Amino acid sequence: DIQMTQSPSTLSASVGDRVTITCRASQSINNWLAWYQQKPGKVPKLLIHKASSLESGVPSRFSGSGSGTEFTLTISSLQPDDFATYYCQQYNSYSTFGQGTKLEIK
Amino acid sequence: EVRLVESGGGLVQPGRSLRLSCAASGFTFDNYAMHWVRQAPGKGLEWVSGINWNSASIGYADSVKGRFTISRDNARNSLYLQMNSLRAEDTALYYCAKIRLGGYSGYDHAFDNWGQGTLVTVSS
Numbered sequence: 001d002i003q004m005t006q007s008p009s010t011l012s013a014s015v016g017d018r019v020t021i022t023c024r025a026s027q028s029i030n031n032w033l034a035w036y037q038q039k040p041g042k043v044p045k046l047l048i049h050k051a052s053s054l055e056s057g058v059p060s061r062f063s064g065s066g067s068g069t070e071f072t073l074t075i076s077s078l079q080p081d082d083f084a085t086y087y088c089q090q091y092n093s094y095s096t097f098g099q100g101t102k103l104e105i106k
Numbered sequence: 107e108v109r110l111v112e113s114g115g116g117l118v119q120p121g122r123s124l125r126l127s128c129a130a131s132g133f134t135f136d137n138y139a140m141h142w143v144r145q146a147p148g149k150g151l152e153w154v155s156g157i158n159w160n161s162a163s164i165g166y167a168d169s170v171k172g173r174f175t176i177s178r179d180n181a182r183n184s185l186y187l188q189m190n191s192l193r194a195e196d197t198a199l200y201y202c203a204k205i206r207l208g209g210y211s212g213y214d215h216a217f218d219n220w221g222q223g224t225l226v227t228v229s230s
Contacts, residue, residue, distance in 0.1 A: 001168060034216035036151075043223070044151065049206060049216035087151050091214040094165045095141070095153040 002026055002090050006098035012106040017078045021101045023088035025069045032092040035064055035073045038100075039084045047086075048073065078103075108132040108219040110202045115224030118192055126224055128185040128202030136160075136180035139205045139213035142187050144198035145223075154200070155187065156213035163213055170196075192228045199223040 003026040013019050023033065031051035036044040046055045048064035051071055061076040075082055083105050088098040114126040128140070142154040155166045155176040164176055175188040185202055206218035 032214070036217075038151075043201065043220040044217075046206065046216055046218050055206075055218065085150075089151075089153075089216065091216060093214070094167070095156065095214060097143075097151040097153060100150040 002029060002093055002096050004088055004090055004096050004098040006086075006088055006101050008101060009099065010102045010104060012104045013078055014106045015078050015080055019075050019078060019103065021073045021086055021088075021103075023066075023071045023073070023098050025071075025090055025092075028068045029090040029092035031067045032090060033064070033066070033071050034089045034091065035062075036087045036089065037082075037084045038087065044087065108204065110204065110219060110221035112200060112202050112221045112224035115200060115226045117227045117229065119230050120193060120228055122192055123188070123190045124192060124226060126187040126189065126200055126202075126226070128221060130183045130185065130202075130204070133204070133219075134208070135183040137208040139163075139210060139215065140178060140185045141203045141205070141213070141217060142176060142185075143201045143203055143217070143220075144196075144226075145201070146195075146198040149198075152198070157185070158211060158213040163211070165213065189226070192226075194228050197226060197228050199225050 005024045033051045035048040038044040052064045109131045111129045139158045141156040157176045173191045177186045201223045202221040203217035204219040205215035
């Protein structure tokens with residue numbers, strides 16, 4: 001099975017900061033990677049698919065990059081609405097989620 | 107508007123069975139693969155199972171293989187998850203999710219729509 005490891009597990013940042021979350025796969029997943037945002041008590045929201053394709057309606061401050069085994073989600077300028085938990089998901093073989101990164105207000 | 111509504115959750119004793127359902131509307135159900143994803147209280151997301159549009163391709167997480175069975179009824183626009191031999195560690199909110207790519211023969215893809223979930227609690 002493909003394992004997905006996110007880092008960091010928790011990230012403290014301020015409004016306006018640029019932040020990056022990393023996701024590593026235990027083997028190559030090509031670019032079959034998605035990023036989700038989940039707020040407390042809410043369902044996950046798709047942000048990015050195919051590693052770097054922005055889902056319709058998602059603000060352009062979100063971007064994704066990477067291929068193979070290492071991927072990043074970048075938020076260029078944090079907004080108050082962005083404080084949430086972020087998950088990566090591989091869908092190269094079955095599906096696996098990372099353990100999540102909680103983005104907190106500093 | 108895409109709508110996914112899960113049902114069938116509840117409190118069940120270890121070793122017993124439960125069947126979850128997901129009623130879909132607002133899209134052409136038989137054109138999309140569907141999945142079950144679960145989230146234990148206070149924990150992260152865990153993929154459970156996926157099924158392609160015509161049930162020809164199915165996959166399970168190792169943690170549920172041999173105990174859970176996914177199925178769909180395209181005539182009823184419904185997705186199901188039969189859960190047998192339930193364990194305490196199966197306690198979670200179970201989400202039904204739709205992949206974003208229609209007309210895809212497989213089931214491995216990103217999920218663009220999720221239901222609100224149905225809570226399964228396994229406890230004696």
